[in-house]
Amino acid sequence: MSDEELAKDLGLLSALTIGIGTMIGAGIFVLPGVAASTAGPIVVVSFVIGGLIAMVNALSVSELGTAMPKAGGGYYYVNRALGPLFGSIAGLGDWMGLAFASAFYSIGFGQYLTTLLPIPDILFLSDIQVGALIAGTVFVGVNYIGAKETGGVQTVIVTILLSILALFAIQGWLSFDVGTLLSDGGLTPLGYGAILPGTALIFVSFLGYAKIATVAEELKNPGRNLPIAVIGSVAIVTVVYAVLVSILLGVVPWPELSQTAPLTQATQVAFPGGLTGVAVTVVTLGALLATASSANASILASARINFAMGRDRIVTNWLNEIHPSYATPYRSIVLTGAMIIVFIAMLGQDIEVLAKAASVLHLVVYALMNAALIVFRETDPDYDPVFTVPLYPFTPILGMVLSIGLLAFVGQRELFLSAVFIVVAFGWYFGYARNRADGQGLLGKHILDRGGDLPSPVVDAAASVAPDGTTEDMETPTTMVALSNPRTEHSLVALAAALAKHDSGQLLAVHVIQVPNQTPLAAAANQRERISEMSGQLLANARTDAEELGVPIETRTILSHEGLDEVFDAARSHDVDRLIMGHRGTRLAGSRAEGTLDELMHNLPCDVLVLDERGFNPSEILLPTAGGHSSDLSAEVARALQQTVDARVSILHVTDNPPTGQNFIEGWATDHGLDEAELLVETGDVETAIGRAATDRTLVIVGATERGLLSRIIGGSLTLSVLDDLETTVLLAERPHDRSLLERLLG
Structure with a gap:
């Protein structure tokens, strides 16, 4: 349950x-x-x-x-x-x-x-x-x-x-x-x-x-x-x-x-x-x-x-x-x-x-x-x-x-x-909780991290009361999966499980049930049998998939008047490290995971990955990059899939100067731990090059654009204009970072 x-x-x-x-x-x-x-x-x-x-x-x-x-x-x-x-x-x-x-x-x-x-x-x-x-x-x-x-x-x-x-x-x-x-x-x-x-x-x-x-x-x-x-x-x-x-x-x-x-x-x-x-x-x-x-x-x-x-x-x-x-x-x-x-x-x-x-x-x-x-x-x-x-x-x-x-x-x-x-x-603590509690307090961690600078009795006392196995920071990375559609559940959980396994982390599967504004949440909660039936099977499938892949999972059902906003709120409140959700149902602003108003007012709560509905097969990955902020996240995801499911990674860089582009892509691959990846340097139109390179691939991972909201509304978006036409599954990756209102508007 x-x-x-x-x-x-x-x-x-x-x-x-x-x-x-x-x-x-x-x-x-x-x-x-x-x-x-x-x-x-x-x-x-x-x-x-x-x-x-x-x-x-x-x-x-x-x-x-x-x-x-x-x-x-x-x-x-x-x-x-x-x-x-x-x-x-x-x-x-x-x-x-x-x-x-x-x-x-x-x-x-x-x-x-x-x-x-x-x-x-x-x-x-x-x-x-x-x-x-x-x-x-x-x-x-x-x-x-x-x-x-x-x-x-x-x-x-x-x-x-x-x-x-x-x-x-x-x-x-x-x-x-x-x-x-x-x-x-x-x-x-x-x-x-x-x-x-x-x-x-x-x-x-x-x-x-x-x-x-x-x-x-x-x-x-x-x-x-x-x-x-x-x-x-x-x-x-x-x-x-x-x-x-x-x-x-x-x-x-x-x-x-x-x-x-x-x-x-x-x-x-x-x-x-x-x-x-x-x-x-x-x-x-x-x-x-x-x-x-x-x-x-x-x-x-x-x-x-x-x-x-x-x-x-x-x-x-x-x-x-x-x-x-x-x-x-x-x-x-x-x-x-x-x-x-x-x-x-x-x-x-x-x-x-x-x-x-x-x-x-x-x-x-x-x-x-x-x-x-x-x-x-x-x-x-x-x-x-x-x-x-x-x-x-x-x-x-x-x-x-x-x-x-x-x-x-x-x-x-x-x-x-x-x-x-x-x-x-x-x-109670020493007889029961110490062997089960899985988190060290900030004070104990602070003392143990600075053991050489503090009196030994203080350090010894902190170590003696620490939970078993947590004398160092043992916080488990958490990947949250926002589920809404039974058809995409398996793909999203498979992606999340692969990344969580790479990090020795855990999954949090969340089903947000959006309630009309006219319906009070308390009244909706009274329809518990219908809600449980609606949400229970979806989350039960997620638990089964995660357990088969050997990754611990917790599940939540959230009633809300909001949709995407509540997903982001849940990610913040549960302090997750990354959020994975499906393409359909998200309100993408250009090539970003935020809605248009969200983009002006807020930052993302964590790393966000958005997978489209064409399934998940990471065997052949195409990783286009121009070195943007979110391309670091794209590289981390590709590297994790390479190490956990033996994915073959190809990195694509499109440039008007091939020698310079070759130097860039080689250095970028080395810096991101992708030395074994196939390196592709193309010239000409970026969208055409991505479409051509994606033909024989099963997954394209793209970092979110750095372009601002107004510039993308006026000029269109690379991500929406080319990737929606691909037959290959697309994974959009975005890493949060602070941007001023002017940067959000004009890029």
């Missing part, structure tokens, strides 16, 4: 509401009473400090997310920068942290549910825990069968919640009493030293913004929308928390504020008698909606993290098996759900433990993410974020210090839990 992907369809508003909706549930509806009992009225400052710490981390999340909009969020960044050991800690920490957070949200749901319905105690479980278990089971079941909060639904939920909270804020402000706020000891009855323990407790209220990064692959224009959504959601929620918690404490004295349903209690006090019942019901329903939304979003995010870890072999990909009917990673969801149920049953009578455990694990991940940002900046020349944190490196260093420093205030039980978790994560 091939993996399926959705194109980028989440807009800025949807991303913003994902963060706000996840955070707003805990901070207002669940924690104010518990937090006030810990810190007193000064707990408002605890919320503000929590927001500031979250904001510093949000800046780093935004930079990493715009550089690498990948599923998995924090795990992906840490694993790539620091290596699979720290990737194991980050991935398992994020996963367990989300399970604790989901249990916490479920308890919050149970607290408000018991104010509406009588729920009995069962055995050692309180009525709140029973309600939470019911809720948690429902949330897991909803994710199991595949219903999820889309961006549109989340926007509606957040709009409803903010409307309810705005009404409460208005009426609560009318009932606000400074005397109530300052009663029982003033602002700091428990001392200023209670502020940071309060922050450690309520930090779980700020975890939602990081979930935006886990859906970064689905964001439209992530370079712009992701930082706005991440930073904006933290800023909005911090203000909302500060205002509403202040109002709560000015309506109900802090020692009396309910630790189970604080907003319901404050609503009963703030609203006049005739409206009390309606207001309480509305607020309670809002609390149920908020906590349900937060729990569901956390379970959904955990499945994405498991997918990313399975892809990197940190955990078994068995967890990511897709349900045949519901098309969900049901095993991952069931395992996460089982942990949530256990946490509710064993720890649900002390909500502080759940809140702090979730905070601790996420704080560890945030510290590692800040470290990852520094590693990317210092070691990766290809790291190119659209958004960059201000005051680098001060900002990520501050993020690490604040995240680790806050751990000192969470309490001994939670610190013990975090220590046990880190030990377990270390054990």
